[in-house]
Each structure stands twice: as structure tokens, then as C-alpha cells.
Amino acid sequence: MPKYVLFDFDGTLADSRNVFISGWNAFAEKYQYRKIKFEELSSLRKLSILERAKRLNFPILKTPLIIPDFYRFYLKNAKEIKLYPRMKEVLDTLERQGHSTAIISSNSEDVIKEVLLRNQVFNISRVLSSNVIFGKDQLIQKFLKEHQLKKSDVIYVGDEQRDIIACKSAGIKVIWVSWGYDAKELVQEQNPDYLVYSPEELLEVVLEELGR
Template identity: 55%
Template sequence: MLKYVIFDFDGTIADSRVVFVSAWNEIAEKYHFKKMKLAELENMKKLTIRERCKMLDFPMYKIPIFIPQLYKLYRQSINDLLLYDGMKDVLNELNKKGYKTAIISSNSEENIKLFLRRNSIENVTDILCSSHIFGKDKLLSKFLKQKQLDTTEVIYVGDEQRDIIACKKAGIKIIWVTWGYDSIEVVQSEEPDYKASLPGEIMQLI
């Protein structure tokens, strides 16, 4: 029986495209990487993380080094962060139906809490974060252990290929959402369990 619905943050609940591009371009300016334009993100959705790093002249092995700096700059523009239309309704509806909701993200807990407060979202019970963008399966397993949950008692909602890979490693089913950072071309080989093209479809799948 399902008890928890766990959400990714960026690209799933929060539309962070403008904030992310702004933060990245500050880093690119300082360290001489390639800047990006907001209009380029749609095409970048079709690229893997490795391909995006190559496009931006950014060594992939440096991701863990720059993630804290990126999210610090991100926090400075957090007022520009948008809530995807319909996602607050989904969170409220899940709460009404008795499901608990959590967020597991590679963003910072401080950024997420600021965003939730600003949007008057009060029904997210747990937030787990890690700066290791490929270590989400460990966070999922940690969450299950802490809450004494079986893998069948949770489902994850996320937008990226790495979310699907992490869920498969942790033995958790995932709803992949189409409005985030990865396109179908990137994720289809990982075969997500479910697909939602609109926030309202999440409720139909649960």
C-alpha cells in the first residue's frame, strides 16, 4: 500500500530554468566556461549530462566541486524561481487523500525550504538533499530505512534520466514527468515505470 510520494525538486516542482542559467553564467564568466542562453535549454534536454558538459566546455569530473557554488548563486535569485502550474494542487490533493510527501534532491535544503515557504506549501513532511548528483539512490535507500518503509510503499516523481537510474537501483517505481530537464530521447532507454505529461496526470497514476 502506497504511503509516501517522493518528489524531485528542480524540473519537477520548481521551474528553475531562468535561475539555473543565471547561476551557471556567473560561474562560466568567472572560470571561462561556455555560457548558455535560456533558448538553448530546449535542445539541451535531448543531451545527456556528459554531452551537456562537453557542449559547455566543462569537465564532468568537476561537477561535485562546483555544485555548492552553483546553488549558492541560485539562492541569490530564488525569488525568480517559479512553481509549475498545477503542482501545488497535486501536493494538496495528495495530502487530502492521506499520502505523505517528501522531496529528495541534489539542490540544497535551504533553497527548497525558502521556495516552499514563499509558495505557502506546508504539507511536505521530509526533505533530503545531497550535492552528489548521481547519489540519489543512496538517499532513497536511507529514506526507506529511516521511515521503515518497503519499496512498494513509496513512489518517486522526477524529470531526469538519473532519477530513473537511481529509482531502479533502489527498487522504487518512478513517474517520469515530461516538463523538466530531460526529454524522452534521453530517458526512454531507461524505461520509466510511468509517464506524466501534465501535473494532473500524477494523481491518475497513483
């Protein structure tokens, strides 16, 4: 039975920050939330989702109401979402080594598949999407059950504090990547199993972990 590497999408495989900020600022103007300035990204990366919502004057309970608008905005602007450099090579190498890959994300399946197709990524076996910000642990459990996998048969790769929390809840190992939405200062207290700082280091850790 193949082992699986589960990837987050935004901030891990794909750089969608420009699209997110453009979408957020469009909705902020419409609904009277505070806009995001590009120069404050560094400070926002060190804040939790709840702290960011407070700074941006956004009632977090309204998240389910704006997610459909965000999905439509992302799909309309999907051509602006780029894979991070060398991440396609990581996916291709994992396939050659006999490991399967899947995506578990809060972004919509349509957006993810459009970006993958445009970048000629055809080796992702499954895309699972949830519009619940803190519900990834349930998707992970669903994936394990559907594929009859042991927890030791998978490892998750993500960039956010909530990814680590979800993996700890689901009982699987997690790798944090440095190039995404959350800063190291924010995620360290969640104690991810690995912290990596380049796609090459990520590939090395994954191959070593799944080879055990």
C-alpha cells in the same frame, strides 16, 4: 502506515531553469566554460549530463567544486524559482487522500524550504538533499530505512534520466514528468514506469498506483 510520494525538486515541482542558466553563465564567464543560450535549451534536453558537460566545455569532475557556489546563487535568487502551475494542488490533494510527501533533491535544503515557504507549501514531511549528482539512490535507501518502508510503499516523481537510474537502482517505481530538464527522447531508454504530461495525469497515476 501512510504511503509516500517522493518528489524531485528542480524541473519537477519547481521551475528553476532561468536561475540555473543565469548562474551557469555567470560561472562560465568566470571559469571559461561555454555559456548556455536560451534558444538551445531544447537540444540540451536531449543530451545526457556527460554530453552536456562536453558541449559546454565543462570538466564534469569539477562538479563538487562549483556546487557550493551554485547553492549560494540559488539561495540569493530563490525568489525567481516558481512552483510549476497546479503542482501545489497536486500536493494538497495527496495530503487529503492520506498520502505523505517528501523531497529528494540535488538542490540545497535551504533553497527548497525557502521556495516551499514562499508558496505556502506546508505538507512536505521531509527534505533530503545531496550534493552528489548521481547519489539519489543512496538517499532513497536512507529514506526507506528511516521510515521502515517497503519499496512498494513509495513512488518517485522526477524529470531526469538520473532520477530514473537512481530509482531502478533502489528498486522503486518512478514517474517521469515531461515539463522538466530532460526530454522524452533521453529518458525512454531507461524505461520509467510511467510517463506523464500534465499535473492532472500525474495525480491520477499516483493515486491509482498507491491505491493498489
